[in-house]
Amino acid sequence: MATETIHLLHTNDVHSHLENWPRIQRFLLDAQAAPTTHYTFDIGDAIDRLHPLTDATMGQGNVALMNQVHYDGVTIGNNEGLVLPHEAMSTLYQDANFDVILSNLKASPAGEQPSWAKPYKIMTTPAGTRVGVFALTAPYTLTYPMLGWYPQAVDETIQALLPTLRAQADVVVLLSHLGLPTDEKIGAKYPIDVVIGAHTHHLLPHGKIVNGTLLAAAGRYGNHVGDITLTLRNHQIVSQQAQVTPTYEMAEADDDYSAVHGWLQTGQSLLKQRIVTHLPRDISADEQSYDALRALKAYFNVPIAMVSTGMFVDELPAGELSDYELLESMPHAINPMVMTLSGAEITQLVTTITDQQAKLAELPVKGSGFRGKMFGYMRFSGLDRDRHGQIWLDGHKLDPARQYQIATLDHYKWVPFFPVIQQAPITIAQDLLLRELMGQYYQAKYAHV
Template sequence: MKKWLCCGMLILTSFSNFARETTLTLLHTGDTHGRGMSEEGIGYGKISAYAEAMRKNNHPVLLLDVGDAVSGIAMTDLSLGVANITAMNYMRYDAFTPGNADFIFGGEVLRTLDKKANFPFVSANVYYQGQQIFNPFVIKNISGVNVGIIGVTPLNAMVATTDNKLTGFEVSDPIAAIKTTVALIKNKVDVIIVMAHLGKVDPDVNIGKLLAAVPGIDVLVDGHDHIEVPDGTRIGNTIMVNVGQYGRFLGELTLTLKDKKIVAWRERLLDRTALAAVTTESHVEAFIQQQRAKSAATLSEVVMTLPFTLDGQREHVRSGQTNLGMLLADAQREHARADIAFTVGAFLRDSIQAGPVSLGQLRNALPFTLPLVTRDMSGQQIKDFIEHNYTDRQVISGAYAHVSGMTFTVDFSRPVGDRMTQIQVNGAPLESSKIYRVACNEQVSDYGIRQVPVRDRYEVTMASLLADYVNRHTALQPPAARIHVAR
């Protein structure tokens, strides 16, 4: 494959004879969060072998990733994402769109990863010092069909890490960026594919609003919300697919084209069972095993012993208090000697089983390494922040706050924004005007928290905080419930 830079755009070309009717297969991954390198899902070795078999049979294929790939498990995080990008190089990805979690190590690290990649990072709305830093689109000629691939990054990418790691970086409005880019290439291509790390859930910017505002998108490969769409779906005239999370599935979208237009399509999500007969690609698997061995000595160290399992299941930590969230908040509060502490569901990525816990297991559950901070907040500010947990009975949000130092009742018969009652702070009623010392991870940014100045900063990670807390409290008991829901 060759790369040419022309007129500010990157064009990837591969040549074959144009057939009046042809098929094109999009193999797509997304929201793997490093787990392409782990044994949890299908694994990069099998995905690579499946794609390579198609290439060897001269089947037109694109291998795409819609973001949140480079971080999320301890092995990939130790290399600041380099191991994951190297594996993707071996697999010969055609394009990658950075998601919010790909900014976790900072903007400059992501730019370094882009330089190390043998495939283009594609995003129309990421800027550094006012200039686009990634290709907004690529055009690939496949069997005589010009396929335009546009990428877009979510607005919340700029809160993935601390502000000092994102100085000079910004993300523009995703919908406006896609609208501009579609208009730019629509007369140059036959098929438009948008790789959108947006999801359906965000009320402000989501794929529903995108497709309503921007006609002419043939295929939308979605990510960000971790919700798989087993058979794909149509939204208006657009085919939408989403592979879900953690490398559990490989998406296979087969497009039938006649006269360079899509006339039929089929989406399948392939899991480990479906790919059981596929032999892993040897050089990809060898690299992964090498990385595992390289990190094993560090990650196999036992750092604590748990008397009970800590619940970090995604659906649980984003919708209610779990013992993992509460215990981590307790550890933060104790370390900072704060009145109140909270963590949010987005930081809690896996459960931790009872018994001896290795550093690797702990870091897989708590992968974020940003520091603990304290802020001085009034009782009213604290209440206003936590109220977002209770806008709806079935709320599922990465911003869901797990608390320490507080108890309260939630009454859903009351108006939104005023559903917390009987609020106690360490046994005393919350006072609206009183200033409390609040501890949380510096990455917490939702609902105005970052506008409150940092008082103290502690260069400790969430993983080390939890391990130290468990090791100090040798008679650890499951945390008691802190929230009562009125009937």
């Protein structure tokens, strides 16, 4: 009986940590040069607009680097699908030399497949084993439609696609940008051979077997690369194992630093060429928070706004203001949002913020689009609170039953601090980042200075 070995190499959640890329690239190319069968995948969030090259090229600079590694397939995470505007997402992979695989995000409510992705891929090894690969990304049902993408439910997609894959392939692999808890549920429920994971930044150094399904994942930021070894006999898996290699153990080269620095400089140069306006004076991070309140109120044409000071991490210096300075001060993947609350709910929100303010001021925050350091202080515009705790708007007491609109940022809906916001009706400007809004605001404010 013929025995065969297949290696599945994988990266995930690199988030534009290009300082690790030269070693990752060398490691993958060396592994691919071995005489056994290799397939290489990325499981999404390869890009992050925190990096100047990514922001300047809308991720296409990352794709150019990925082209050098000979990926057999990649899928997307929320840092591709939700952080890029629709047109930028549609053209992200226009020069890619690899396949984008995505099974549960559609281009129309009717289920039209995006032109830039295929729902699955079948590959045949030299020994004749058929490897079927499909991919699922986290289905953010609230926000994806705002960008013109339509997610499908995980179970619905698997149940529709898996019979086709099992009929056409000897081995079925899922590229999952869903997170470990969901991967575990999938492994327990479906006859999928391998689930390569991402999204929750989990590291499985030796994989994890759930009901016969091998789960694998390589952490985050390119700190590890995964290698799954499948041993087959007559095209059927007889053993499977997973391992990861830390990037710090990979070989370095003399020109690694210059390459990494060069990518950074290229991005910085491109962003600095995009002049927004001329600032007559320095604008401190603190002052930017007040400007943001004005910008949010004007953008949504509402009388109330709230924003936290931690959103602004650097001073904007006097002189030419470019996209680079805006990125440095507001590196987040966070969007303007307007929410509707009753007067009673606003009172409850203000009380909740006041009760937590001392803790939030110095609280380190990660995730939900935030790329700063501390949460900071929450500031309001349009509301006043007297010494009796009564809240006023434009000289009138808030009506507990009346509905009011508040301009703010979507970050506050995703963090676990404000239950009132989590339940509120909202509209998100999903194709506009905070720094882009502030660029528009400063451009208008200083147009005639």
